[in-house]
Amino acid sequence: MNELLAMPREWLSAAGEIGRFMGTVLSDVFGARVLRFSGETLRQAGILIISSTLIIWALMFVLGLECGIEGAYFLEAQGAPAYSGVFAAWCDLREIIPYAFGYMLAAKVGTGIVAELGAMRISDEIDALEVMGVDSMVFLCATRLLGSWLVLPFVYIAGIGGAFLASYIAVVQQVGVVSSGGFELIFWEFQNPTDFLFSLTKAMVMATVIVLVGCYYGYNASGGPVGVGTATAKSMVLNLVLVHLIGMMGTQIFWGQSPKAPIGG
């Protein structure tokens, strides 16, 4: 019995620790302590742009195509091809695109942070920072969070544009069941700027959590190179779980009561 309880107890204490860590980093950002390292923040933002933007857009684009194709064929079979735009609009903006963004961010940015900070931890670089009188949590974690806040909203917005374009291409050009005007009419009718803001919010909450989880596992890595590998895997698992939790809760909160299509029951 005791062993059975040991596992959840361990998870609980880990959750508490991660929560505290996240709180500290967030307060470093909001308390403006991070501004002492604005150079490092911009450097991190730059790294994010150069190394991760294209791959995120690529996944979003492919999934936009897919939403378009599926919607078009499915609705054609039901005799309502003109409504392909609905499927594309919702599939893109509400669900698939935020998830695609979350997945790629977790895979590319989250694990990257764990590997980087973990390597710094096991080679005493973080201790070296501390000894040089630099607050390593602020220097390493808060700068990465702020850097990603500076960059990721734009990456996401541009990615949505790409996904919409992809759906349009799929429905209108490839499957060719609706005219361009017909698609657009329905497509825009079934969404509004608030939807767009909700979607952006969902994605940014995911981004924040992914970066913080990555920082936590990297910053607290131990046990040599193997330990860093294990921490990377753990962070990926946790991030995928959290991405889905956030996606689900976001949909319930933002669109559950929507008069256009209440899915909250």
Added chain:
Amino acid sequence: MATVEQQFEWHSGKNRSAGVPDAIEFIDVYKSFGSNKVLQGLNMGLPEGMISMILGPSGTGKSVCIKHIVGLLYPDSGDVVVHGQSVPSLSDAELFEFRRQFGVLFQDGALFGSLNLYDNVAFPLRQHTEKGEEEIAEIVNRRLREVGLGDAGQKMPNELSGGMRKRAGFARALVLDPQIVLFDEPDSGLDPVRTALLCELIKEIHAENGGTYVVITHDIMSARRVAEYIAVLWRGRIVEAGLAQDLFDSENPFVKQFLSGESAGPLGME
């Protein structure tokens, strides 16, 4: 399991005073990681202005000692005092200020992998001083030349050999003219000639800049070359400490065995 008396049979704890005040003092320090008791009532003083060496077998907690001195680890009980200040009782803000008097060379150099050598050495200057790039360049290049890396400034740490990384870490540790410099095994993983050269370097730079140096090692040759004061650490306590010559003449069986590197004696494989 050996009884407490057996474990500490050879620990006379004898401390032959060096005749100068201590810069760093450990007072009855205990520290465990889980069930692993690392420091078990450590009492140690390291004299001001000298090159002290902490000698001891692998895994006795030498690196743990260094981390206590700069407040990266806190004792479970006992106190660590540096220049009269109790380290565990410093607040976070005070601690960051306090650490500026130190230069620390970590066991593997701990250079920042994302910065080249020049930027690594310039890092503390850029963080803590208002110096312009020109002045920084002058200081950094001088320090790099001093450790024989004058033209390696543009290299990345992963392009360097272990010895070069250590020397670069040395340059970085010295760049803010610290009053206390801590070296964690500057000689491990180096060939005998490089070790000798590095020891010379430590001595030269100490002679030039002064300050309190604490060098951790388990290499007796290095100890013979540079130590002015020696503390022998084993099982989390001092076996004996004193001026280097006194320790080399010590009659204590453990100290004798360790300083002559013999296999027969109190220290086994355990």
